Amino acid sequence: MFAPFEKYLLGFVQISGADLERIKSVATVKKIRKWQSLLHDGEVWKSMCFVVSGCFRLYRFDQKGIDHTVRFGIENWWMTDTESFNHQTPSNYNIEALSSSTVIIWGKNDWEQLLVTISAFKQFYDRLNASAYETSQQRIFSLISGSAEERYLEFQRAYPNVFNKVPLHMVASYLGISRETLSRIRKDFSRSAKTPRLEPGRSI
The missing domain is CATH 2.60.120.10 (Jelly Rolls)
Structure with missing residues (x-):
């Protein structure tokens, strides 16, 4: 394991x-x-x-x-x-x-x-913290400047397939929007075939 x-x-x-x-x-x-x-x-x-x-x-x-x-x-x-x-x-x-x-x-x-x-392990941990800080900054910027649709797309990129594991109201909470708004956005993307190509999330 x-x-x-x-x-x-x-x-x-x-x-x-x-x-x-x-x-x-x-x-x-x-x-x-x-x-x-x-x-x-x-x-x-x-x-x-x-x-x-x-x-x-x-x-x-x-x-x-x-x-x-x-x-x-x-x-x-x-x-x-x-x-x-x-x-x-x-x-x-x-x-x-x-x-x-x-x-x-x-x-x-x-x-x-x-x-x-273990010096290599310290090097790894430093890189991990740097990556986590960058991701945190991106999330803050997304919350204060991004539209609900943009936040949804970013969530899809960062957490591929997470909708299969997480109750919808928790995703809405993470995005800072209502469950109803999230449902509407998902339906809009589904209708217009704009569901984004997913990329691997960051390992943090």
Whole structure:
């Protein structure tokens, strides 16, 4: 079950077999049930979590008790609360599985030790953080400047086939639009045959 992560890692950096074994030795593979939670708000997030299969979402509640989807995590992506992980402070977010899933988890202490002792792994992590920052900036710009249709197209590019795994109201929440608006947009694209050619999502 470690093979998918090994392939993913080698797409970023060259790393020795011995170092791969060290990374594997402190990793834990877990099977997660559909709707099982990995994190509740108020808890401290203490691990790095790589999604081997399945789908997750990270979300939080506003003052009215309405939940807002911030991010999805699909195959070859990461699911984490970076702020809680870095500062070891209570999280404002929740993480739940939207389907039966498999993840690889590293505890914070083990992860940080790997970064200190394996230079190639530190290089990988730096690239990962840079990619995540760029994606975050793009998402912010999309939310403040893009039309509902443009946000929908960007979602299709970033999360191919996710509509088969995620309830429609969660996608609408992620896009910052109503479910009715999302349904209308999907129907419009279907009628006009403008459904975009999907491209692989970023591995973050």
